[in-house]
Amino acid sequence: MSFLSGRWPRKTFNLVLIASLIAAYILIEVSPFFNLVIEHLGIGALNPVLILLTVLLNIGFFLIIILRLHDLNRAGWWSPVIFIPVVNVVFLILLIIWPSSTERHKFRSMCKTFVKILAILFLAVLLLQVDDDLSVEVSEYVSLIENRVANGSEAYLYLNGMAALEEKNILAQGRRLLTHYNNSPKNLFGPVSETKKLTKDEKLPTPDNKNKMYCQLSKAGCLNKVIASSNHWENQIKKFSVITKRYEKFISYSEFTTMTKADIGSPLPSYHYLTFGNKIKIFSALSLARSGKAEEAIEMLLNDNKYLRKHLVLADNLIHKLIFINLLSNNLDIIVYIHSAYQVDKLTEIAHLSHSEMSMKYPLVREFIQEYNMFLDADRNTDGWNGLPSWMVKIIFKVNMTINARLMSYKELISLDNLPAEVFAKSVVNIEAAPKFEPNYRNYGGSIMIEEPITYLSKYIAKVHDLDAKISLANYLLSNKTQPLESPYGPLYNKITERDNFICLDGPSKEKYNIRCIPEKI
Structure with a gap:
C-alpha cells in the first residue's frame, strides 16, 4: 500500500x-x-x-x-x-x-x-529564512577598518617584531609573524592552529616579572619597592638598554595601524616590551633625580608623555589605548613623586587631554568589526551549530539582523565618546542599567549570541576620563595644593580620599586599577 x-x-x-x-x-x-x-x-x-x-x-x-x-x-x-x-x-x-x-x-x-x-x-x-538588509553604517565601519589595514603600518610591524634578538631585523621579524598569522587557517574564534610564537632563545630577554622592581605602580606599596631597590636601578638600565631604545623608537612613530584582520582571537603584538621599556625609563628618571637633577628628570618624563599622548590619538584597538593610558599614569606618579621628594620649586602644569587623545571611536569600531566578522563566519560555517543543516541555521540565525542589533549597542557606546566627563558620568549610569534580555524569535540564535550586553565597554571609555581626572589631581599636588582642585567629572566628584598610601580623586566608576590615584606617602 x-x-x-x-x-x-x-x-x-x-x-x-x-x-x-x-x-x-x-x-x-x-x-x-x-x-x-x-x-x-x-x-x-x-x-x-x-x-x-x-x-x-x-x-x-x-x-x-x-x-x-x-x-x-x-x-x-x-x-x-x-x-x-x-x-x-x-x-x-x-x-x-x-x-x-x-x-x-x-x-x-x-x-x-x-x-x-x-x-x-x-x-x-x-x-x-528572510533576513533584514544590512545597515549602511555597518558598511561604513567595515570600510573604515579595512582601509586602515590596507594602508599598512611600519609602526605596527616594529611593535610586532620588537621581541627580535638584538642582531635581527625588527621590521622583518614583525612582517614574518604577521604573514604567518594571515596565512593560518581560522575558525569562528581565531586561528585553527597555534600562531607562530618565538621560543625563549629567539626573543630579546626581558626583566623577570617576579622582580619587585617591576611591580605595577597602581598597586599599593609598589612605589615603595621601586624606591627601596634604588641600588639596582643602574644595573637594570644598562642590562636592558636595548629594550629602552626600542621603546623610545616605537613611541616616536607618528603613525600606527593594527594590521591584523579584526578577528576575535587575533594575536597581540609585543606590548609587554613597551611596559618594560617604560619602567626602565622611570628608573632612569629616578636615578637622574637622585643625582641632583630632579628638574631634568621631570622634563624627561614630560617629554616622554608627549609621545605617549600621541599614541592615545593613534590607538585603533582597545589594548593599545589601555596600555598607553597605564604608561601615562605611571609617568604621572613618578613626576609627582620626584617633585615632592626632591622639593622641586619649578611649577609644572600638565595640560588636560584633548578630545582626540580621549577618543575611543576607533577602538570601539574595531571591537564591533570583530563581532561582525564572527557573525559572518557563523553564517558561512555551520559546523558550530551542532550539525544543523544550513537551511535550519538560517531559520534561527539571521546574520544581518544580528549585526544590525549589535550595531545599535555600539552606536550607543560611541555616542558617549563625544561627551564631556561631567555629562558622561551621568550618562554611563543609564547605559549600564541594561534592560532585561528579550530574545527575538525571528532571530533566536542571533539574539542568544548577542545576549551578553557590551555595556562593560563603557568602563574603558571611563578610563580616559579617569586619566584626565588624574591630571587634575597631579596639577593640584604639583602646585603643593595651592591651586584649586577641579575634577573633570564636576563638583559632585571634586573630593579627595586617601587609602593604601594613595591620594585619590572621586569618580563615577569604581576604581580597580587606581587610575585616579597617585602614591602620596613613601
Missing part, C-alpha cells in the same frame, strides 16, 4: 508510530543543541527550531492518525480526541490494537491534502 493512500493498516501505523517516537526522543533528548537550549532557558522555551520540529512531528502524527482512522472507516475529524487527557491514552491504544475494517473503503487518497501541507511548510521555511 502506498504511503499516501487513504488508509494505513495497523502494522504500518504501529511501525511509523514507533519510528516517530524514536525520532522525537533523539531530537529533543539526545541532540546537544536542544540540551543546550533546554539548560539555558528551561523546558518550556519557545525555541524556533524546537517549535518547527514539534509542528512537523505533530503534523506527521496527525497524518498517520487520520490514515489509521480511515483504515477503520472512521473520519479524520476524530483525530482531535488525542488532545483529551486520559481519553487520548485509550484512543491511542485502540488505534494500535484494533484490526482493520473489512467494510468497503469510503475515504479517498490524501495525496492532494498532503501536497498542500508540504507546500505550506515549504513556504513557511522560506519565509522564516
Whole structure:
C-alpha cells in the first residue's frame, strides 16, 4: 500500500508510530543543541527550531492518525480526541490494537491534502529564512577598518617584531609573524592552529616579572619597592638598554595601524616590551633625580608623555589605548613623586587631554568589526551549530539582523565618546542599567549570541576620563595644593580620599586599577 493512500493498516501505523517516537526522543533528548537550549532557558522555551520540529512531528502524527482512522472507516475529524487527557491514552491504544475494517473503503487518497501541507511548510521555511538588509553604517565601519589595514603600518610591524634578538631585523621579524598569522587557517574564534610564537632563545630577554622592581605602580606599596631597590636601578638600565631604545623608537612613530584582520582571537603584538621599556625609563628618571637633577628628570618624563599622548590619538584597538593610558599614569606618579621628594620649586602644569587623545571611536569600531566578522563566519560555517543543516541555521540565525542589533549597542557606546566627563558620568549610569534580555524569535540564535550586553565597554571609555581626572589631581599636588582642585567629572566628584598610601580623586566608576590615584606617602 502506498504511503499516501487513504488508509494505513495497523502494522504500518504501529511501525511509523514507533519510528516517530524514536525520532522525537533523539531530537529533543539526545541532540546537544536542544540540551543546550533546554539548560539555558528551561523546558518550556519557545525555541524556533524546537517549535518547527514539534509542528512537523505533530503534523506527521496527525497524518498517520487520520490514515489509521480511515483504515477503520472512521473520519479524520476524530483525530482531535488525542488532545483529551486520559481519553487520548485509550484512543491511542485502540488505534494500535484494533484490526482493520473489512467494510468497503469510503475515504479517498490524501495525496492532494498532503501536497498542500508540504507546500505550506515549504513556504513557511522560506519565509522564516528572510533576513533584514544590512545597515549602511555597518558598511561604513567595515570600510573604515579595512582601509586602515590596507594602508599598512611600519609602526605596527616594529611593535610586532620588537621581541627580535638584538642582531635581527625588527621590521622583518614583525612582517614574518604577521604573514604567518594571515596565512593560518581560522575558525569562528581565531586561528585553527597555534600562531607562530618565538621560543625563549629567539626573543630579546626581558626583566623577570617576579622582580619587585617591576611591580605595577597602581598597586599599593609598589612605589615603595621601586624606591627601596634604588641600588639596582643602574644595573637594570644598562642590562636592558636595548629594550629602552626600542621603546623610545616605537613611541616616536607618528603613525600606527593594527594590521591584523579584526578577528576575535587575533594575536597581540609585543606590548609587554613597551611596559618594560617604560619602567626602565622611570628608573632612569629616578636615578637622574637622585643625582641632583630632579628638574631634568621631570622634563624627561614630560617629554616622554608627549609621545605617549600621541599614541592615545593613534590607538585603533582597545589594548593599545589601555596600555598607553597605564604608561601615562605611571609617568604621572613618578613626576609627582620626584617633585615632592626632591622639593622641586619649578611649577609644572600638565595640560588636560584633548578630545582626540580621549577618543575611543576607533577602538570601539574595531571591537564591533570583530563581532561582525564572527557573525559572518557563523553564517558561512555551520559546523558550530551542532550539525544543523544550513537551511535550519538560517531559520534561527539571521546574520544581518544580528549585526544590525549589535550595531545599535555600539552606536550607543560611541555616542558617549563625544561627551564631556561631567555629562558622561551621568550618562554611563543609564547605559549600564541594561534592560532585561528579550530574545527575538525571528532571530533566536542571533539574539542568544548577542545576549551578553557590551555595556562593560563603557568602563574603558571611563578610563580616559579617569586619566584626565588624574591630571587634575597631579596639577593640584604639583602646585603643593595651592591651586584649586577641579575634577573633570564636576563638583559632585571634586573630593579627595586617601587609602593604601594613595591620594585619590572621586569618580563615577569604581576604581580597580587606581587610575585616579597617585602614591602620596613613601
